[in-house]
Each structure stands twice: as structure tokens, then as C-alpha cells.
Amino acid sequence: MHTFSSYKTITDTLEESLLLSIRFFLFAGAIFLFFYVWKKRKYWHLKIQQRFPGKEYILREIRYSFYTVFIFGIVLAFVAWATKERWTLIYYPIDKYGWGYYVFSVILMIFIHDAYFYWTHRMLHWKPLFKHVHLVHHLSLNPTPFSSYAFHPVEAVVEIGIIPVLIFTVPYHVSAIWIFSGYTLVMNVMGHMGYEFFPKGFASHKIFKWHNTATNHNMHHRFVKCNYGLYFNIWDRLLNTNHPRYEEIYEEVIAQRSSKILETIEAATAKAGDDEMEAETAIELNR
């Protein structure tokens, strides 16, 4: 039997936090550098809110993200210890339940997490919790990739709480949990990066409308009391908590995106008579 010694707990926590920090800051940092620094002008037309937040604003998000990954590390160190003690349902090898179950378990995790997120998120919007806890996340009115983990420490506990919920209730292979965590990270950063990539008509399409968009969560940060969902738009639709103008605003974002491309091409073409070379550069810069 392994003892849950305090020394081991501290080193496990630090190790987990370090791994999570590397993963999060490398991914969110790369997206940030690409869209907010390097290709800022090129992809400006895809930006949902047509302005960039200041340095102080971004540094605040990074500071809170550090607290979040540290808390995630504590919980995951506990989970690793509980698994060694065989208290969780994590199984090995994959053959134990077969590949069919393996794939099903990943999909199941995503749907359980989607429901967990929606309902805990609704709870965090309860006035006293909102004021003292969830407000930290909502100070990001114009989300960036670093908003994804910018949580009050209590909210960080709620967010990572999905892992114990999953591993104590349903059997998962350890690698299925890694796939799920990777998916969560990517979707979370995409939902906060401030850019919309999905095509025209996506938010009102009869099938795709059930999937969430970056615009949907961006609107949650702007308007607050609406759009609580994570991966899907199922709960918000069923419970009528989407912003009444969600689909309309989505189309406005897409129209703004198209008109910026058109403006750029028109401007470049007009200039082409005077200086063909310059026009080509403009299109290239704004493509």
C-alpha cells in the first residue's frame, strides 16, 4: 500500500503543475503569438470583437492561469495516487474492454463534461458565487487564448472536478483521459481565442447548430447572462438560454469577416492602377 506522504504529494503536485503549465502555455502562447502578434494584421478580419485588449489585461489572465494550473496539479496528483491505490475505475490494458468501448468512452466523457460544464457554469452565475468567484473569468470582456484558464482558485477546483467525477463513475483507459484532456484544452482555447473560423450559416444549420462556436462563448463574455455551454449548443437550446440574437450576431460576425476581405480586395484593386506592386502586397498582408 502506498502512503500518501506529504513529501510525495508536494513533488507529485509540482510535477503535474509543471506538465500542465508547459502544455497550456505552449499551446495558448503559440496561438496568442500567431494571432495577436505575428499575423495580427493578416487575420484582423476574423477577429470577433474588432479591438485588441491591452498588456495589463493579458498579464492578469496569465497570472490567474498560473494559479489554475497549480490547483489542477494538486487535484491530478491526488487522482494519480488514488489510481495507484486502485480506488478509481481507470483500467489497463485497452483489450480489457476492447477498442469499441475505448472510442465510446472518449465520446461519453465529452458529453458528460458538456453537461457538467453547463450546470456548474449556471451555478457559478448564481449572484453570490458570481460576485466572489466567477467574476474573475468575466473580467475578460474581450477574450484571448489566456482567458481559457483565467479562473478564481475556487472555480479552478470546480473545473478540474470533472476528472474525479469521470474516473470514479465510469471505466476509462488512462490514454483515453489524455485524449479527452487534449480535446478540452484545444476547444477551450479555440472558444476564447477571439476569432471565428466556422463558415456562414453554421450557427443556424439544422445539424451544425448543435455544435458550439467561438462567437457563442465570446458573446457569453460580452453579455454575461446567456450562452453557458461548452462543446455543444445542446443545453442552451433545450433550456432556452442562448442569447436571443445569437444566430443573428453570428451572421454579423461572418458578414464583417467577408466585408473586410472585400474591402481589402477593392482597396487593392483601386490602387492597382497607380501601383500594381503595392496592391499585391496589400492583398497579401490582409489575406
Ligand SMILES: [Zn+2]
Ligand atoms: Zn460565465
Ligand SMILES: [Zn+2]
Ligand atoms: Zn470563458
